[in-house]
Amino acid sequence: MLHTVNKSPFEKDSLNTCFRLARPGSDVLLIEDAVYAALAGSCFEPAMSEALARYSVFVLKADLEARGIDSGDLISGVRAVDYSGFVDLAVKNDTVQSWL
Amino acid sequence: MGDGKKILFINRRGPYGTIYAQEALEVALVGAVFDQKISLAFIDDGVFLLRPGQSTVGLQMKQFTAAYRALGDFEIHRVYVERESLQVRGMKEENLMEIVTGPDGGTRNLVKVVSSVELMDVIHSQDVLLND
Amino acid sequence: MNFVVVVNEGPYQHQASYTAYRFTRSALEKGHKIMRVFFYHDGVNNGTSLTVPPQDEPQIVKQWCQLAQDRDLDLVVCVAAAQRRGIMDHREAERHELSAPNLAPGFRIAGLGQLIDASIDAERLLVFGD
Structure with missing residues (x-):
């Protein structure tokens, strides 16, 4: 299953809800303001590192670039995908849940 | 109960502050007349939707949450409420609005409080997830 | 693959559209099929023909059109x-005796x-919102 999240973890609890309810092995894609959750060195890094042991975590490249984040700023293990990669993730998984 | 798709309507916002939950209920009520396996889930602030004793007289807004009870008139499969969301919000399980179904003899409450782990299984067994 | 896309926010206020x-x-x-894009909540505002954004900004409504x-x-x-x-086509504007239609x-x-139908028929449904 693919879980998308679009909220900064500093604004709303959507990512934590996703991590509470997404089954291990799921794909999690961070889009829009949720890409801030992938920043290395933030207070959210421990939660993200823990999540990386259970999920494949992706970030949408255009959202990173727009926010001045390059791949070197990311917590290691988080993978950047473009819109085409987003479509591929939606195809690969049977269902998609958007945690807004 | 239809053999159609399993559709879960997920509510994660409370009432009145925004219109999301009210319009999501309108979708669920339309979805209920299609012959599909419809369920609802109340997570995060969505659990406040089922808090009893709401009065919008002072707001002069529509008190739409009473209409959740209408779901009992349709062939809704289940209404799930996440226990963890209730607990962190100081809400009591036994004090939730009931959605009663079954006209003659043996009515039952569709509302079922479940753990995060149980809800995880529900979410991952659906065909379609609709959320506000 | 056959998708249905749901848009729950209007243009400009949120990135969702x-x-x-x-x-x-x-x-x-990529060769997939989008069987329907369904605009709900404030997403219906993507359907107005009356938006005039500053010239240096993308015209998301026109892009959808x-x-x-x-x-x-x-x-x-x-x-x-x-x-x-307040998003009306000709028929709705007439029916409610409004001054003009504005559906793009x-x-x-x-x-x-139409949303439930699409969600039954499509293989994937994605919601974009706030």
Whole structure:
């Protein structure tokens, strides 16, 4: 299953809800303001590192670039995908849940 | 109960502050007349939707949450409420609005409080997830 | 693969419409089918023909219209949500005796059943919102 999240973890609890309810092995894609959750060195890094042991975590490249984040700023293990990669993730998984 | 798709309507916002939950209920009520396996889930602030004793007289807004009870008139499969969301919000399980179904003899409450782990299984067994 | 895309926010206030648009375009470019884009909540505001953004900003409403025209997309604005927010086609404007319709070309107004129908028929449903 693919879980998308679009909220900064500093604004709303959507990512934590996703991590509470997404089954291990799921794909999690961070889009829009949720890409801030992938920043290395933030207070959210421990939660993200823990999540990386259970999920494949992706970030949408255009959202990173727009926010001045390059791949070197990311917590290691988080993978950047473009819109085409987003479509591929939606195809690969049977269902998609958007945690807004 | 239809053999159609399993559709879960997920509510994660409370009432009145925004219109999301009210319009999501309108979708669920339309979805209920299609012959599909419809369920609802109340997570995060969505659990406040089922808090009893709401009065919008002072707001002069529509008190739409009473209409959740209408779901009992349709062939809704289940209404799930996440226990963890209730607990962190100081809400009591036994004090939730009931959605009663079954006209003659043996009515039952569709509302079922479940753990995060149980809800995880529900979410991952659906065909379609609709959320506000 | 056959997708249905749901857009729950209007243009400009939130990124949702842009993300949905980029996803939709990418899916089409990859040879997938978008059987319907359903606009709900404030998403119905994507269907107004009366938006005039500053010239240096993208015209997301026009982009949806263009994509609908180029790819024969079914852009559906929910009637109940649209009536609340003042998005009307000719028929609705006349029926409610309003001064003018404002539904952008390429969009049509229909009921919530179109969302449920699409979610039953499509293989994937994605929601873009706030």
